[in-house]
Amino acid sequence: MTTKFDARQDNSPATITPPATPPGAAHFQTAKERMALGQARRKLLKRAHHALWKAKDRKEDPLALLKRSTEGRVPKLVELKNQRMACSPFGYFRGAVPVMAYDLSLTANTGIRTQLCGDAHVRNLGAFAGPDGRLVFDINDFDETIVGPFEWDVKRMATSLVLAGREASVGGAHCREAATAFVARYRRMMHLFATMPVLEVARYQVHRLGEVGPVSAILLAAKRSTPVLNLRALTETNPANKSERIFRTNPPVLERLTGEIVEKVVASLVPYEESLLPERRRFLAQYRVIDVAFKVVGTGSVGLRDYCVYMEGNGRKDPLFIQIKEEAHSAYAPYVGRHAMKSYHQGRRVVEGERSMQLQSDPFLGWTKIEGRDYLVRQLNDHKGSLDMTTIKASGLMEYASVCGEMLARGHARGGDCAMLAGYIGTSERFDTAITQFAETYADQTEKDWEELVKNLKNSAPASAAKAAKPAKKKA
Numbered sequence: 268m269t270t271k272f273d274a275r276q277d278n279s280p281a282t283i284t285p286p287a288t289p290p291g292a293a294h295f296q297t298a299k300e301r302m303a304l305g306q307a308r309r310k311l312l313k314r315a316h317h318a319l320w321k322a323k324d325r326k327e328d329p330l331a332l333l334k335r336s337t338e339g340r341v342p343k344l345v346e347l348k349n350q351r352m353a354c355s356p357f358g359y360f361r362g363a364v365p366v367m368a369y370d371l372s373l374t375a376n377t378g379i380r381t382q383l384c385g386d387a388h389v390r391n392l393g394a395f396a397g398p399d400g401r402l403v404f405d406i407n408d409f410d411e412t413i414v415g416p417f418e419w420d421v422k423r424m425a426t427s428l429v430l431a432g433r434e435a436s437v438g439g440a441h442c443r444e445a446a447t448a449f450v451a452r453y454r455r456m457m458h459l460f461a462t463m464p465v466l467e468v469a470r471y472q473v474h475r476l477g478e479v480g481p482v483s484a485i486l487l488a489a490k491r492s493t494p495v496l497n498l499r500a501l502t503e504t505n506p507a508n509k510s511e512r513i514f515r516t517n518p519p520v521l522e523r524l525t526g527e528i529v530e531k532v533v534a535s536l537v538p539y540e541e542s543l544l545p546e547r548r549r550f551l552a553q554y555r556v557i558d559v560a561f562k563v564v565g566t567g568s569v570g571l572r573d574y575c576v577y578m579e580g581n582g583r584k585d586p587l588f589i590q591i592k593e594e595a596h597s598a599y600a601p602y603v604g605r606h607a608m609k610s611y612h613q614g615r616r617v618v619e620g621e622r623s624m625q626l627q628s629d630p631f632l633g634w635t636k637i638e639g640r641d642y643l644v645r646q647l648n649d650h651k652g653s654l655d656m657t658t659i660k661a662s663g664l665m666e667y668a669s670v671c672g673e674m675l676a677r678g679h680a681r682g683g684d685c686a687m688l689a690g691y692i693g694t695s696e697r698f699d700t701a702i703t704q705f706a707e708t709y710a711d712q713t714e715k716d717w718e719e720l721v722k723n724l725k726n727s728a729p730a731s732a733a734k735a736a737k738p739a740k741k742k743a
Contacts, residue, residue, distance in 0.1 A: 298461055298686040305379060305690025312375050314697040317418060318704035322712055324373045329366045329716045330723055336365040336598065340570030347519060348569035352717075353724055356710075357430040359717035361388065361566040364411050365598040366716065367423060370709075372602035376416035379691055381683025382623045384675070385411025385597055386567065387420040388427030389667065390654050392674055394485050396646075397627035404476050404485065404670075405625050406678055410568060410643075412620030413597040414604075417679055417688055418702075424671055425449055425706035430713060431654075432664050441661040445668040446706045450699040452672025454692050460680040461689040468680050472626065473673055481654055481667040497647070498586045502558070502577060514560035514577060522561045524574075529559045532574045532591060535635040539591075539644045542618070542633035551631065554578040554587050562590070562647075571595065572640065575647055589631065590647035593640055613641035624678035 296304075337345045352362040360367075364386050384391065384406050391408040425446040432442035460468045476482045501521065502512040514523040524532070533556050540548050558577040563569055571593040578587040594613035614634030622628050633644045654667065679688060692698045 301684055301686040302461060302690035305684075305687035306693070308377050308379060308691050309693075312377055314691075314693065315701050316375060317422070317698065317701035318708075320370065320374060320705055320708055320712075322715075325370070327369055329363070330719060332365045332369055333363060333720075337570055339595070341572065344519060344563065344570040347563065348566065349720070349724055351566045351569060353721050355434055356714045356717040357427070357434045358566060359720060360427065360430050360713050361386075361390070362569075363713070363716065364567055367426075367709075368411075368419075368598040368602060371416075371419045371422065372599075377418055377691055379417050379684070379687055380414050381417045381679045381688070382620055382681075383411075383413055383415045383417070383420045383599070384409060384624065384678060385413055385415075385420070385599055385620075387424040387675060389424070389431045389671065390427075392654070392671060395629065398630040399627075403625075403627050404473070404482060404674075405627075406674055407625075408565075409617045409621040409624070410594060411597045411599060412617055412624075413599045415599055415602075417683060419599070420675060420679070421450065421453060421702055422705055422709070424675055425702050426709045426713070428664070428668050428671070429706045429710040431659070432661075433710070435657070435659045435664070437659070437661045437664055441664060442710075443703060443707060445664045446703045447699050448665050449668040449672040450702045451696070452669045453676045454672075454694075454698060456673050456676035457680065457685055457689045457692060458694065460676065460685040468677075468685065470626075471677055471680075473670070473677075476670070479666045479670055481659060481663045482670055484658070485654060494586045494588065495584060497588055498583075501560075501575070501588065511557070512577075512583070513558045514575070516560075520563040521575075524559045524561055531637055532559050532576065535591060535637045535642065536576070536589075539633050539635035542615070542635070542644070543631070547630055554580045564590075564592070568592065572637075572642075574637075587631075588647040590643075590645055591635065591637070592643045592645070594634075594643050612636075614643040615641075617643045620682075623682040626677070626681075 337348065340348075348362060352359045386408055387406070391406060392404070393407045394402050394404050395407055397403040428445045428449055429442045432445055433439075437445075460471070463471070498512065501514060503515045505511040505513045515521060516523045536551075536556075540551060543551065556576055556578055560575045560577070562573050562575045564573055573593065574591040576589040576591065578589060579585060580587060594617050596613060597616070612634055614636075618632055618634055621632065629645045631644065631646050635642050635644055659667070676685075679685070
């Protein structure tokens with residue numbers, strides 16, 4: 268009989284299984300002992316059981332879950348979110364974290380908790396500028412981050428590889444191989460981390476990124492995405508003052524703001540400063556606010572309030588774009604702990620999860636509040652880049668899958684207990700096989716759920732909206 272561990276425990280970032288032994292305590296658990304604890308978990312949840320998932324276990328309708336998740340969002344943008352999700356099964360997958368979080372909660376879990384990305388998928392790895400100005404490639408979206416069973420991230424990333432491969436017309440066998448390659452790399456890296464000195468794990472860098480085709484292309488695109496280039500793309504000359512630039516207006520994705528809301532957004536930068544390190548506050552103080560806009564980003568975040576602040580430092584050639592992005596509770600919060608839904612600042616949750624898992628983070632990463640809502644603050648589009656799924660081939664997908672495994676393993680090793688994880692996963696391919704089977708099964712279900720969404724939109728929307736939501740043809 269499979270035991271279903273209760274993932275609903277204290278979800279504060281400091282509470283990760285197993286708890287650290289306080290200095291001076293009677294017993295310090297060695298890596299070998301923690302690995303044995305992980306291995307013992309197999310008796311309660313066999314690795315082969317990770318393959319199991321059945322839609323008939325659902326008590327909630329996916330469309331109802333999605334509708335519930337849009338409560339409190341900007342109403343006029345909810346339709347846009349649905350349209351983006353309707354474009355393809357992978358587009359649906361990106362916006363359907365609430366559905367997968369619920370589905371994962373229905374199955375048994377290991378009870379081995381780590382800091383989760385929460386929305387682990389192939390397009391949530393990318394490049395950005397680190398504190399020293401050099402390009403960093405890492406997991407870069409943490410809106411759903413939370414402490415929970417480690418395998419939830421692994422299952423979501425593996426499923427995304429299958430769906431991404433199908434969207435890129437990569438054959439089914441290659442999609443399956445990519446998912447397996449991802450898990451195999453994750454497993455090997457976790458065993459490596461379990462034997463490394465602690466500080467080496469904390470400082471571990473992946474040096475082969477430039478040799479991986481898809482990653483090399485991402486880094487090249489990110490190198491070109493400079494603040495000055497963003498200045499040209501996002502702003503235009505102010506008709507009332509030719510010496511000044513202001514945000515362009517391109518509804519609904521970018522709209523320049525005026526009036527009281529601008530004052531509130533600018534005022535939010537004051538408490539935001541307190542979330543920064545002291546030296547970074549001094550850097551921020553050397554910039555002045557020029558303009559403010561409302562911006563629509565991503566798929567899952569559409570409908571949440573997202574403000575963009577254009578600032579200048581040492582003249583017009585020194586622009587800084589700050590994103591102030593509303594953060595709701597993680598979609599996993601109802602399933603991981605009684606404390607997860609309490610009044611913890613959701614922007615801070617994201618920042619602390621990101622800092623936990625990333626090797627380097629945005630130097631302007633912080634949080635604030637506007638009108639009682641929680642916000643994440645970070646740079647917008649500073650040397651950022653992500654996977655171009657229109658150009659990915661079978662060989663590239665395999666290479667990229669391996670990098671995904673390495674990056675997720677590093678994030679989990681930083682935010683959890685790599686020895687316990689390695690002990691549970693083991694050295695055989697049992698875990699790899701089970702996760703791959705789950706990924707294919709769940710990718711199939713995602714396609715069915717996507718079809719239901721498209722059907723629902725066609726039946727409920729006006730003709731013009733239904734036409735806009737017309738999906739792309741399914742890829743083999």
